[in-house]
Amino acid sequence: MTVDWLYTTFSQLFSFIENTDLLFLMSAILPIGIIVSLMAANAIVMVYAEMKISAFMQDRVGPMGQGPGLHAGKFGILQPIADPIKLLLKEDTIPEVADKPLFILAPFIIFLGAIIGFLAVPFNENVIVVDLNIGIFYIMAVGSLAVIGLILAGWSSNNKWSLYGGMRSAAQIISYEIPAGLCVIVIIMLAGSLNMQDIIHYQSGGMLNWIIFSNPFSFVAFFVFFICIVAETNRGPFDISEAESELVGGFHTEYSGFRWSIFFLSEYANMLIVAFVAATGFLGGWQSPFQDFMTGPLWGTFWMLGKVFSLLFVMIWFRWTFPRLRVDQLMYICWKVFIPISLINIFGVGIWTILIG
Amino acid sequence: MSRYFRNIAESLSSLLTGMGITFTHMLKIKKGNVTLQYPEEKWPRPERNIGFNHEDYNVIRSRLTVDINDCIGCLKCERICPVQCIKIETEKAPVRGEDINEINHVGITSNGTNKVQVVTRFDIDMTECCYCNLCTYPCPEECIYMTGGPNSKKHPIDYEFSEHDRSDLIYRFAKPGTKEGIQKVKSKQGAQS
Known part of the structure; x- marks a missing residue:
């Protein structure tokens, strides 16, 4: 379902419309609408999963209830619906000394960064909004757009904790872009393409053909990449930019209500994108793990989402297991551990492809 | 250099242990859950000994109860209440000491007194009640009393008195519909006579 395909379909269906700009607008807006609803649905599912999984890991039961009304539904199933309603009804405050235009702009930039990353994400063999020939590079590029929004939010709040949070997140995201990018180079070396669908087609034919299992260096590269993308989404043990216990709330301290929920939505959307990239690059995307077993467009979506949500589960698992890292520890891991390892990986993959194949 | 690799190996193993x-x-x-789903589940009441046997003397909090069939509507408890948490309204019965079946009114108390009044409202606001027990002494029919103590056999023991809504803490002892019922009965009798 590329935009081109939609465009041709629309022009055949609505042949009475002479205006081609209108057709183009329709075929461009429809995928965006689907992506936004996917983001919202993902946030709802993830909020519930996060509450429940964190509760189970801490021997609690999480949100529970006996029915709608006073309680949040059976097993608290209505809790993720009650939360957005509460957020939307909250007062939207802007601090008096804040830089107002930037303060209002910041959540939109982060949201934009989250939403345009989805354009190059393949859902199955046919469903991809725009099949860019530099897909993985494009996603890595727009993924770092979020740092502008974060530092803007921190700066415009005119609050030292927010500024600390923005600065920390900028340092963190820029640092972790490097090992993540170096791990993406491993994918590109093996697949020989930047196109997401080409990368997936390279991994066809069962689990052992996936890039993660193709040689020992790419196996290491997957784990380095995964930890780097967790750090890039400001999550898990790497959430020093919004550390509640040190910085109140980091860059989103001064935000409330709807603006805050935009930050929240973007965080989960960013998680989803990076999980898509990891699943595409290392785990074979929509390919079935068992060669010709359960293949097809619908099963492709199933495998893709299955891989993505397992990765998201691991992210939640990380967050509720590990204590938060100190700033210097974070930088140590990035510059002194991950970057050397990923450079060795690139070298090793190169040698491996020449010698073994 | 070896320390560097040892650090990495150590941290990896400890991270995996934590994740495990x-x-x-x-x-x-299912087994390790420590949360109690409070209103649905409760901890068992602890057995304890304060010098009395548990059955002989109920040490759990008591609260006021009214046997409305025995109440003659004398308003003594309402007058003595130091915080005015008892509200009673009465209506004169058509015939003294006679049952009125339409509103389940019992004409004669368990002590044998013929009732003059029909109690149409008997509310005790438990949010205000100070548990001073003063209202139980003047009651001529002993129909208002604290649960627990010697009465613990009559009522199941509740030690929380918690409700989902605050208005549920106003205990309404009068039979529902008495107020409308007695007026209907009176107007019917007036029409007959």
């Missing part, structure tokens, strides 16, 4: 611990806790949530 949280994962096992997540899988064993």
Whole structure:
């Protein structure tokens, strides 16, 4: 379902419309609408999963209830619906000394960064909004757009904790872009393409053909990449930019209500994108793990989402297991551990492809 | 250099150990769960000894109860209440000491007194009640009393008195519909006569 395909379909269906700009607008807006609803649905599912999984890991039961009304539904199933309603009804405050235009702009930039990353994400063999020939590079590029929004939010709040949070997140995201990018180079070396669908087609034919299992260096590269993308989404043990216990709330301290929920939505959307990239690059995307077993467009979506949500589960698992890292520890891991390892990986993959194949 | 690699190996193993611990806790949530779903589940009442046997003397909090069939509507408890938490309204019965079946009114108390009044409202606001027990002494029919103590056999013991809504803490002892019922009965009798 590329935009081109939609465009041709629309022009055949609505042949009475002479205006081609209108057709183009329709075929461009429809995928965006689907992506936004996917983001919202993902946030709802993830909020519930996060509450429940964190509760189970801490021997609690999480949100529970006996029915709608006073309680949040059976097993608290209505809790993720009650939360957005509460957020939307909250007062939207802007601090008096804040830089107002930037303060209002910041959540939109982060949201934009989250939403345009989805354009190059393949859902199955046919469903991809725009099949860019530099897909993985494009996603890595727009993924770092979020740092502008974060530092803007921190700066415009005119609050030292927010500024600390923005600065920390900028340092963190820029640092972790490097090992993540170096791990993406491993994918590109093996697949020989930047196109997401080409990368997936390279991994066809069962689990052992996936890039993660193709040689020992790419196996290491997957784990380095995964930890780097967790750090890039400001999550898990790497959430020093919004550390509640040190910085109140980091860059989103001064935000409330709807603006805050935009930050929240973007965080989960960013998680989803990076999980898509990891699943595409290392785990074979929509390919079935068992060669010709359960293949097809619908099963492709199933495998893709299955891989993505397992990765998201691991992210939640990380967050509720590990204590938060100190700033210097974070930088140590990035510059002194991950970057050397990923450079060795690139070298090793190169040698491996020449010698073994 | 060897320390560098040893650090990496150590941290990897400790991270995996931590992840294993949280994962096992997540899988064993059915057994290891420590949360009590409070209004649906309650901890068992602890057995304790304060010099009396548990059956002989109920040490759990008591609260006011009214046997409305025995109440003659004398308003003594309402007058003596130091915080005015008892509200009683009465209506004169058509015939003294006679049952009125339409509103389940019992004409004669268990002590044998013929009732003059029909109690149409008997509310005790438990949010205001100070548990001073003063209202139980003047009652001529002993129909208002504290649960617990010698009365613990009559009522199931509740030690929380918690409700979902605050208005549920106003205990309404009068039979529902008495107020409308007695007026209907009176107007019917007036029409007959």
